Amino acid sequence: MGTVHAKQSDAPRSEKLKTHPNPNEDSHHRSQKKRVTLEGIRARVDKIHVDGLGRTKDDIIIETVRELFKAQDFQDVIVGAHTVRSRLEALGCFRNIGVFIDTSSGPDSTPEGLEVTFHVHELKRIVGGVNTLVGNNEGSVVVGLRMPNLFGRGEKLATEYSYGSKRTTGFNVCLSKPLRGKMHSVFSTSIFQHGSEWPPSGYKQIERGLLFDLGFSSAPNVKHNLQWEASWRDLSCLTRSAAFEVREQSGPTLKSSLRHILCVDRRDQPIFPSTGAYFQLTTEFAGLGGNVGFFKNDLTLQGNWPVLNDVVLQGAIQAGFLKRLTNDQIVSICDQFFLGGPLNLRGFDFRGAGPHSDGFAVGADAYWATAVHLYSPLPFLSTRGAFADLFRTHIFVNAGNVGNFNLGDDYHENWKILSKDFRMAYGLGLALRLGQMARVELNYCIPVQIRRGDQPVSGVQFGIGVNFL
Amino acid sequence: MPSVLLTESLAVELGAREPWPVDVKLFQPYDVEQILLPDNANCLAVQAYLKMCGLHFQIENRSNAEFMSPSGRVPFIKCGAFVVSELDPIIAFVGTKGVSLTNDLDNTQKADMRAYMSLINTVLVNAELYVTWCDPTTLNEVTKPRYGSVFPWPLNHIQCWQKRTQVLKKLSILGWAQKSLDEVYSEIESCCNALSQRLEDQKYFFGDRPTELDGLVFGHLFTILTTPLPNNRFAGIVRGYSNLIELCKTVERMYFDRSVPEPST
The missing domain is CATH 2.40.160.50 (membrane protein fhac: a member of the omp85/tpsb transporter family)
Structure with missing residues (x-):
C-alpha cells in the first residue's frame, strides 16, 4: 500500500480521503488516477472520533484506537486506520464501520494535524435464528440465540439448542470474552x-x-x-x-x-x-x-x-x-x-x-x-x-x-x-x-x-x- | 421396539440349532464392593437356575455390566453370538436348547409356578428396590458408596442421582414410592407367608426336583439374609419362616457348595 489515490474535492482546503476495505480493489483503477507518494508527507493524528457508541465501554475503544496516535506520516495514518478498523471489527460489537480522515481544525489543531472519525453501528442486544440440520442419519432443528457485546467489552454469549428427529437433544452455551x-x-x-x-x-x-x-x-x-x-x-x-x-x-x-x-x-x-x-x-x-x-x-x-x-x-x-x-x-x-x-x-x-x-x-x-x-x-x-x-x-x-x-x-x-x-x-x-x-x-x-x-x-x-x- | 422382538425371536430360532457351548459367560457387577441388593438377588437367581439345569458357565465381573446388558439390567449371559439378559429370557433361551426344569410339571403346576414367580417379581423385587433407593439410611450408608464406587468423582454422584431417579419413577408408576417403610415390610411379610404356605414341608416347591421358582426364591431370600444393611428388619422377617430358610440351605448345599463337585449333566 505505497500509494493511495486522492479524490479531488470541491472543498479547497479539506482533502477527503476514504480508505477502502480491500486494498486489492484499488489496484484495478489506480492506473487512471494521479499517483501520490504518501511516505514523505508528514502527518500527525490530533483527534480520533468514534461515532455511534452506545453500550460499548470507552476503555476498550481507547485501547483499540490508541495505536493510531503513533503515526508519523500520512501512510502510517492510512495503514493504521485500516488496522484499527479491522480490530474494531474483530471485537464483534459492530455491524459496519466507516472511516473518515480529515484535516483537523479548531484551537488545538497542529499544522500537520489530522482528525480520524470512525462511524460504527452497534449490533443489537439479541440476535437469533432457527435452522434445520441434516446429518448423521438424523434431521434436527437448531435454535440459536446470540447476545453480542453483552457487558460492553466484546463479551459474547451464544446459545444453541438442537432437537433431533430421533429425540436427541443437544445444546451448547458459550460465553467468550476477548x-x-x-x-x-x-x-x-x-x-x-x-x-x-x-x-x-x-x-x-x-x-x-x-x-x-x-x-x-x-x-x-x-x-x-x-x-x-x-x-x-x-x-x-x-x-x-x-x-x-x-x-x-x-x-x-x-x-x-x-x-x-x-x-x-x-x-x-x-x-x-x-x-x-x-x-x-x-x-x-x-x-x-x-x-x-x-x-x-x-x-x-x-x-x-x-x-x-x-x-x-x-x-x-x-x-x-x-x-x-x-x-x-x-x-x-x-x-x-x-x-x-x-x-x-x-x-x-x-x-x-x-x-x-x-x-x-x-x-x-x-x-x-x-x-x-x-x-x-x-x-x-x-x-x-x-x-x-x-x-x-x-x-x-x-x-x-x-x-x-x-x-x-x-x-x-x-x-x-x-x-x-x-x-x-x-x-x-x-x-x-x-x-x-x-x-x-x-x-x-x-x-x-x-x-x-x-x-x-x-x-x-x-x-x-x-x-x- | 419391534427390532428387539425380532432379534429376540431370531436369537431363539438360531440358538436352537446349537448345543450349549462351553464358553458361556455370565456378566454381573463386582459382588464384593459394587453390587446392590436387587441386582445381587437377580444374579444369584440366574446362577442358581443355570446350576440347577446343570449348564456350565463362568462368572465375569464387570463394573459396567449394567450398561453392557441389552435390557439395562443385570445379569446377562453371553452364549456364542447371543446376549440374553434377565431370568425370564434366559429361561426361554435355555429352553430352546432342550433344557427345562419344568418338564415333569402339569399345566396347573406350571401356571402355579408362574404366579408365584410374578409374586416375587412384583413384591420382593420392588421391596428390595424400595429399601435400596428410598430408605434414607440405606441409601446414604450403603447404596451411594457402593453404586458410585466404580465411578470417579463427580460422576459417582451424578450416576447415583440418575439411577435413583429412574428407580423412583418405576416405583411411583407401580405405586410403591408412596408407601411407608412399614407398609413395605408388611408386603414382604405377606409375600413370605404365601411362599411359606406353598412350600410346606417339601424339599422344593414342586416335590423333590428344583424348578426356576426355587432358583428365584433362593436368589432373593439368600441375598436378603446375607446382605448387611443398616436396618436389619428385612432379613428378620425372612428368618421367621423356617421352611424358607431350609430351602435356601438346601439349594446352597446342593449347588453352591465349593467342597462338593458340581453336578454333571
Whole structure:
C-alpha cells in the first residue's frame, strides 16, 4: 500500500480521503488516477472520533484506537486506520464501520494535524435464528440465540439448542470474552451436550461437558488454543447385534483433559486453495481426574502448489498416535482413531479400514493417511464465472493405514511396521464448494490395496464435510 | 421396539440349532464392593437356575455390566453370538436348547409356578428396590458408596442421582414410592407367608426336583439374609419362616457348595 489515490474535492482546503476495505480493489483503477507518494508527507493524528457508541465501554475503544496516535506520516495514518478498523471489527460489537480522515481544525489543531472519525453501528442486544440440520442419519432443528457485546467489552454469549428427529437433544452455551493485549487472545467457556450415532462402529454416544478455551495467536496466521475439557461420555450399543467388543465399552466414562491446538494456515483460501500450506497439531493429555487416561497427538499437514494455470497439485498427510498411560485408566472406543470414508481414505466405507470385530469398526491406537490430488477447474468452460468457480475436478491417490502399531526406536523397522498392510485407492471426481466452509465430493474410486475385514467402495462415492484429506 | 422382538425371536430360532457351548459367560457387577441388593438377588437367581439345569458357565465381573446388558439390567449371559439378559429370557433361551426344569410339571403346576414367580417379581423385587433407593439410611450408608464406587468423582454422584431417579419413577408408576417403610415390610411379610404356605414341608416347591421358582426364591431370600444393611428388619422377617430358610440351605448345599463337585449333566 505505497500509494493511495486522492479524490479531488470541491472543498479547497479539506482533502477527503476514504480508505477502502480491500486494498486489492484499488489496484484495478489506480492506473487512471494521479499517483501520490504518501511516505514523505508528514502527518500527525490530533483527534480520533468514534461515532455511534452506545453500550460499548470507552476503555476498550481507547485501547483499540490508541495505536493510531503513533503515526508519523500520512501512510502510517492510512495503514493504521485500516488496522484499527479491522480490530474494531474483530471485537464483534459492530455491524459496519466507516472511516473518515480529515484535516483537523479548531484551537488545538497542529499544522500537520489530522482528525480520524470512525462511524460504527452497534449490533443489537439479541440476535437469533432457527435452522434445520441434516446429518448423521438424523434431521434436527437448531435454535440459536446470540447476545453480542453483552457487558460492553466484546463479551459474547451464544446459545444453541438442537432437537433431533430421533429425540436427541443437544445444546451448547458459550460465553467468550476477548482479552486485552497484543496476542488477540479470547477466553471462552462452554457447557455442551451432544449426541451422536456411529453405525459403522455400532455405538451411540451422549457427551456432556464443560470446556475452557484460551485462544491466542503468537504470530500472524499462527493460532493456538489451550483447552481444558471435562466430558462425561455415555456410550451405549446401537443395536442388539453390535459386536461384543463394542458392547464391552458401554457405560459412562469421565474424561478430563488438557489440549493444545496449534494451527498455522498460510493458504490463500480454506476450500480449493491454489497456494500455501496448512498445518495443525492437536496434543491432548487426558487423565487429570476422571477415569480416562491417554496421551494423543493428531497431525494434519497440507501443501498446495500451482502447476499450470489454474491446475493445483495438493499433497496432504494426516497422522495420529494415542498412547495409553496406565492400566486402570480407560481408553474408550470414542477416543480411538478410525480410517476410511470420503473425508479421509476415499475408496473405503466410512470407518471401513482397519480393525473390525463382527463387521463393526473398533478403532486403533494409531493411523496415518496421505493423499495427492491434482485439481483443475471444470473443463470446456471458457468463461470463468462465479458459478464455474464453485466446482473443481480432481484426480487423486490416497493411502493410509490404521492399527495398534508396536513402534520401537529403529526408524527403519518402524517404517516397515507402519507401511505393512497399508490401504490404497485412487480415482477421479468432482468437488463442489459450499460457501467458504464445506464441500461436497462425488468420486469414482478404485481401491487397489485392501486388507481382510475392510469395507472397500469401488465405484461412486459421495462425501460431504468440512475437513477433507 | 419391534427390532428387539425380532432379534429376540431370531436369537431363539438360531440358538436352537446349537448345543450349549462351553464358553458361556455370565456378566454381573463386582459382588464384593459394587453390587446392590436387587441386582445381587437377580444374579444369584440366574446362577442358581443355570446350576440347577446343570449348564456350565463362568462368572465375569464387570463394573459396567449394567450398561453392557441389552435390557439395562443385570445379569446377562453371553452364549456364542447371543446376549440374553434377565431370568425370564434366559429361561426361554435355555429352553430352546432342550433344557427345562419344568418338564415333569402339569399345566396347573406350571401356571402355579408362574404366579408365584410374578409374586416375587412384583413384591420382593420392588421391596428390595424400595429399601435400596428410598430408605434414607440405606441409601446414604450403603447404596451411594457402593453404586458410585466404580465411578470417579463427580460422576459417582451424578450416576447415583440418575439411577435413583429412574428407580423412583418405576416405583411411583407401580405405586410403591408412596408407601411407608412399614407398609413395605408388611408386603414382604405377606409375600413370605404365601411362599411359606406353598412350600410346606417339601424339599422344593414342586416335590423333590428344583424348578426356576426355587432358583428365584433362593436368589432373593439368600441375598436378603446375607446382605448387611443398616436396618436389619428385612432379613428378620425372612428368618421367621423356617421352611424358607431350609430351602435356601438346601439349594446352597446342593449347588453352591465349593467342597462338593458340581453336578454333571
